[in-house]
Amino acid sequence: MKFLVCISKVPDTTSKIDFTDNNSKFNEAGVQFIVNPYDEWYALVRALELKESLGGSVTTITVGPATDEPIIRKALAIGADNAVRINAEPGDAYFTAHQIAEYAKANAFDVVLTGKETINYNGSQIGGMVAELMGTPYISLATKMDLNGNTATLEKEMVGGVEIVEVNTPFVLSAAKGMAEQRIPNMRGIMAARTKPLEVIEPVPCDDLTSFVSFELPPEKSEVKLVDADNIGELVNLLHNEAKVI
C-alpha cells in the first residue's frame, strides 16, 4: 500500500498573529514554524501505523520553498520513508492541490491523506481539490480508518452524528481528531531522517484562482464586565437588556 501524506508548514499554535507590508503579509519575525498539527498527528501517524501493519511505504509531499525543509525532516524523523518537495511558493489552495494531484497521479498512490485544515488559513480545501483533480472519492473529516485489501472502512463526522463508510483505493481523505495519537520522534528517527531521500521537483504551470489582498486583526475586546456571584439577577438583566441575547 502506497501512502502519500500532504505536509504543510504553519506558525506554532501559540504564535503572535501580526502582519507587515501594509497588512498584506504574515509577519514571520520571531515565529517558530511547525508541521501543521492535523497533518502530523492524524494523517501522517495513521499512515505510518497502517504501513507498519500492512507493509508498503509512506511518502510526504510539501509545496514550498527550501526553507520548509526543517519541517519536512521532522516528518521523516517521525517515520516517513521519503519526502518530496515541490519547489514553489505555495500560491492558493488550487495551485497547491494541482501540484499534489499531478505527483500523486504520476506515481500511483493508493491513499492520499491531508489534515482536516491548516491552522493558519483554515481553508479545508486541499483534500477535496486533489480528489477532484485525480477523479477519486474523497472522505472529508475522517476520524478512523482501517484497510482490508483494497477496501477501506472509515468513520467520518456527519451532521448530528457519525457515519461509517466503505471505499476502494485509490482515494483521498482529510484526517480529524480520533484518527491517531501524536508521536514524538526519537533520537534514532531524528538521525535516520538526515539521510532519508528528499526529492525536489519543479512545479507544473498553474495559475492561482484566489489571493489574499490584506489581513486585519479583530478589534480589541473591551474589558470584561464582572458581575458578583451573589447578584446573578444583574447578569441576566445585562444579557437581556444590554447584550440582547436572551
Place this chain on the structure above:
Amino acid sequence: MSVLVYIDTLGGTVTKNSLGAVSYGAQIGSTTVVTNGRVDASELEQLKNYGAEKVLVNRSVEGADASQLTKLIVAAAEQVGADTIIFTNDLTGKAVAPRVSANLKAGLVSGAIALPEADGSIKTNVFSGKAFGIMKVHSPKRVISLTPNATEIKEISAAGSVEEFSPEVGTPGVTVKEVKKQEGDVLLTEAELVVSAGRGLKGPENWGIVEDLAKTLGAATACSRPVSDIGWRPHHEHVGQTGIAIRPNLYIAAGISGAIQHLAGVNGSKVIVVINTDPEAPFFKAADYGVVGDAFDVLPKLNEEIKKLQAQS
C-alpha cells in the same frame, strides 16, 4: 449575477444555516437553490421567503459521496449559468465545495463572514479566528463557503418554484455501512445559545446543572477538550481547535480556563459569559461578562434568574 446555493436537507428539514446561505445568495444576485435528499415540498416552500427564485431538488442522490454531489451541483450551475456558487462551511460544504471549485476552476473563498464588497473582495476567518483575511477571486466563476451564523438572515420574497432535477451523476464510489446519530435535542452547530463546561465540574455526574440551564434556555451543550478526552462527555460536544468551531449568539463557559486552543473554537461567538473560580483564568480576557465564582453555585442561580425573566415576558 447568477447565483446557485447548495443546501443540505438530508435530515428532511431546511436548517437555519441553510436559510442564511440562501439569503446571502439573494443579496448577491438572482438565486437558484439546489438540494438533495428526502425532503417535503412544504419544507422547501419557505425558501421563497429568503430569496430563492427557483429550487432544484434531487431525491435520489445521497450525501455520502462528494463526487456525486459535485456532479449534481456542477450540472445545476451549468443549467442556470451560475457564476457564484454558495455553500455553508459545514461538514458537507467542506467535503463538496473544494471539488466543485476544482471542477469548474472557480476560486474558492472558504469561511466567508461578510457579503462581497463592490470590488469583489470577501472577508474571511483565518488563523483560527485570530485574524481576518480579505480574499479576491481571479477566475470568472467563484465558490463561496459561508461561515454559519456570521451574516444577517434577511427575508426577501421571490418566486421559489420547486422543480425536480435529475442529471446524470454516475454511481456512488462511497458506500454507507452504518449511521450513528447523536443524542440530544439542539444541534451544536445550529445553536444560537450554548452552555459549555470543563474540568471545573469535577465529574460527569455533575452535568445536570449544565443540562438544566441549557434546557431552560433552549441551548445546546458543549464541553472543553479534556472533558471529552477523558470520556465525561461525547466527542461531538468538544469545541475548540481540534473539535468544532461554533459562533453562537451566546456562549456560557463554566469551569473552563480558556486555553488558546479552546478560544479558537469559540472566539466567533457574539457574547461570551465566563464563570470561573480563578479570577486569573485567561478566558476572562476574551469574555464580555464574567462571574468569579463556583459553577456549582452560579449555574443553578442563573437558571432560576432566567426562569424568572421568562415568567415575566
